[in-house]
Amino acid sequence: MPPRDEPADQPGDGQQQQKSIAGLLDSLALAPVAQPSRKDIKDKYAFWGSQPVMQFSDEAKDVEDGPIDAPKTVEEVRKEPYTLPSSFVWCECNINDPHEVQEVYTLLHNNYVEDDDAMFRFNYSPEFLQWALQPPGYQRDWHVGVRVKGSNKLVAFISGIPASIRFIVFSNKLAAFISGIPASIRANGKPVPAVEINFLCVLKKLRSKRLAPVLIKEITRRVNLRGIWQAAYTAGVVLPRPVCGCRYWHRSLNPKKLIEVRFSSLQPRMTMARTIKLYRLPASTTTPGLRPMEAHDTAAVTELLNGHLAQFKLTQHFSEDEVAHWFLPQPLVVDTYVVDSQLAQQQQQQQQSSEAQQLPAGAADAAAPSSSSSSSNGAGSSSSSSSSSIVSVVSFYTLPSSVLGHEEHNELRAAYMFYTVPGPTPLTQLMQDALTLAAGKGYDVFNALDLMDNASFLKELKFGIGDGALQYYLYNWRMANTPLQPKELGLILL
Numbered sequence: 001m002p003p004r005d006e007p008a009d010q011p012g013d014g015q016q017q018q019k020s021i022a023g024l025l026d027s028l029a030l031a032p033v034a035q036p037s038r039k040d041i042k043d044k045y046a047f048w049g050s051q052p053v054m055q056f057s058d059e060a061k062d063v064e065d066g067p068i069d070a071p072k073t074v075e076e077v078r079k080e081p082y083t084l085p086s087s088f089v090w091c092e093c094n095i096n097d098p099h100e101v102q103e104v105y106t107l108l109h110n111n112y113v114e115d116d117d118a119m120f121r122f123n124y125s126p127e128f129l130q131w132a133l134q135p136p137g138y139q140r141d142w143h144v145g146v147r148v149k150g151s152n153k154l155v156a157f158i159s160g161i162p163a164s165i166r167f168i169v170f171s172n173k174l175a176a177f178i179s180g181i182p183a184s185i186r187a188n189g190k191p192v193p194a195v196e197i198n199f200l201c202v203l204k205k206l207r208s209k210r211l212a213p214v215l216i217k218e219i220t221r222r223v224n225l226r227g228i229w230q231a232a233y234t235a236g237v238v239l240p241r242p243v244c245g246c247r248y249w250h251r252s253l254n255p256k257k258l259i260e261v262r263f264s265s266l267q268p269r270m271t272m273a274r275t276i277k278l279y280r281l282p283a284s285t286t287t288p289g290l291r292p293m294e295a296h297d298t299a300a301v302t303e304l305l306n307g308h309l310a311q312f313k314l315t316q317h318f319s320e321d322e323v324a325h326w327f328l329p330q331p332l333v334v335d336t337y338v339v340d341s342q343l344a345q346q347q348q349q350q351q352q353s354s355e356a357q358q359l360p361a362g363a364a365d366a367a368a369p370s371s372s373s374s375s376s377n378g379a380g381s382s383s384s385s386s387s388s389s390i391v392s393v394v395s396f397y398t399l400p401s402s403v404l405g406h407e408e409h410n411e412l413r414a415a416y417m418f419y420t421v422p423g424p425t426p427l428t429q430l431m432q433d434a435l436t437l438a439a440g441k442g443y444d445v446f447n448a449l450d451l452m453d454n455a456s457f458l459k460e461l462k463f464g465i466g467d468g469a470l471q472y473y474l475y476n477w478r479m480a481n482t483p484l485q486p487k488e489l490g491l492i493l494l
């Protein structure tokens with residue numbers, strides 16, 4: 001299979017081309033972001049052409065920020081579920097029930113997003129699904145399933161979770177009015193209660209029967225019934241109309257395995273040994289004071305995160321409860337590390353002290369530390385640190401893919417960059433540490449989108465560009481001056 005990457009964009013000479021798991025990132029069939037003709041749109045988007053979403057025909061100059069539909073009340077929302085074909089029934093999936101989460105897992109495991117060549121398929125774990133679907137304020141009736149009458153088999157799924165989305169309100173008129181005001185003030189869009197829609201999946205055998213539009217209308221109805229009118233979602237396919245198109249980049253951690261499963265290919269004139277050497281990472285992290293996030297860091301992380309995200313034109317606003325949910329480390333689900341300046345200081349003092357002990361007796365007394373350190377490896381925990389000493393945050397989540405039809409390997413262990421706040425730590429250094437930690441935990445590949453400030457480190461840290469785009473969409477919200485550039489986007493959906 002020929003590689004589908006863009007070698008010209010690869011970092012240093014001889015790097016691997018990366019097969020995109022962006023293929024995985026939503027039927028990652030990944031059409032190019034071309035503007036379809038009017039006829040194409042009419043023929044192609046029978047459903048999306050009728051929905052309150054930005055359309056390809058919207059002229060940029062006419063776009064005003066705000067809801068697309070006229071405001072409605074909850075009383076006006078349809079009370080009955082949408083009608084399914086007669087052999088199916090709606091159900092709510094109880095993600096806390098071990099049997100039901102296993103049913104959703106199995107549906108996705110066998111039917112969710114694959115790359116074009118059907119070599120890899122996302123394999124969200126049951127633990128991950130419990131995390132992803134049950135943030136604070138989650139609603140069980142937003143975990144929508146379709147079952148076969150009689151057999152009860154789960155054959156389709158869609159989910160919504162609550163999120164406060166922060167849209168920059170920057171209409172043309174408003175822009176003219178506030179053109180003299182600093183950008184930071186303009187970027188202060190108010191958070192709007194919204195939902196994030198994910199895990200839309202229809203059993204392979206039931207594809208192309210227009211079940212997806214029914215699932216989407218039903219989740220919309222259920223969300224509207226709770227007085228929420230906006231949503232954000234991502235897809236690999238191009239629909240009316242992306243608010244931003246991002247690219248996935250992949251950093252090999254275990255190049256040998258990636259080449260064996262044909263996720264990557266050996267570059268011309270490169271041997272396996274040279275490739276392994278090229279991607280080798282340091283044995284330990286370099287940022288002083290780096291340690292796993294703990295519960296008592298939540299307030300500090302929330303403040304850092306919301307402060308950092310406010311600069312982006314489309315982002316999420318997190319409450320403390322949400323930060324605790326989304327960021328406190330959970331094995332094989334999410335990893336978050338913070339840089340604790342107090343711990344860094346202790347480490348420095350400890351180092352000075354051990355250096356002093358190497359000195360002759362008199363000199364050692366003069367260099368003695370005033371306190372001792374709880375950790376010397378940069379990734380231990382410190383119970384003595386106060387939350388205000390947290391200056392940086394880096395996080396990644398775990399999303400393996402099934403390797404389909406391979407004799408030796410059945411899983412690709414992938415870490416995905418989540419939200420990161422560099423603070424005073426250089427972003428490249430923080431990300432190099434994240435790569436080091438992920439490699440140490442046995443991941444095969446580390447994936448990151450080119451959004452936020454990520455373009456600043458991707459090439460230097462030997463990420464290779466994937467072959468597809470991940471499109472971001474908003475439901476019932478029009479945004480002027482779109483599509484955004486990826487660096488203007490501060491939103492990560494799982």
Ligand SMILES: CCCCCCCCCCCCCC(=O)SCCNC(=O)CCNC(=O)[C@H](O)C(C)(C)COP(=O)(O)OP(=O)(O)OC[C@H]1O[C@@H](n2cnc3c(N)ncnc32)[C@H](O)[C@@H]1OP(=O)(O)O
Pocket residue numbers: 026027028044045046047048049111112113114195197198199200201202203206207208209210211212213216219220223224228229230231233234235236237239475476
């Ligand atoms: C206020 C609250 C609002 C809440 C709702 C906000 C909107 C949420 C929107 C959902 C966000 C989901 C976010 C994720 O989870 S993205 C992940 C999507 N899942 C997969 O890729 C898994 C593998 N694929 C499948 O399971 C099926 O192919 C799916 C279910 C995707 C389509 O099933 P099927 O292949 O059997 O097709 P159909 O005959 O039933 O229907 C055809 C119609 O469906 C449109 N289609 C195809 N793919 C997608 C897609 N990824 N997003 C939105 N629409 C999509 C398509 O353009 C066509 O419409 P139109 O071209 O005629 O117009």
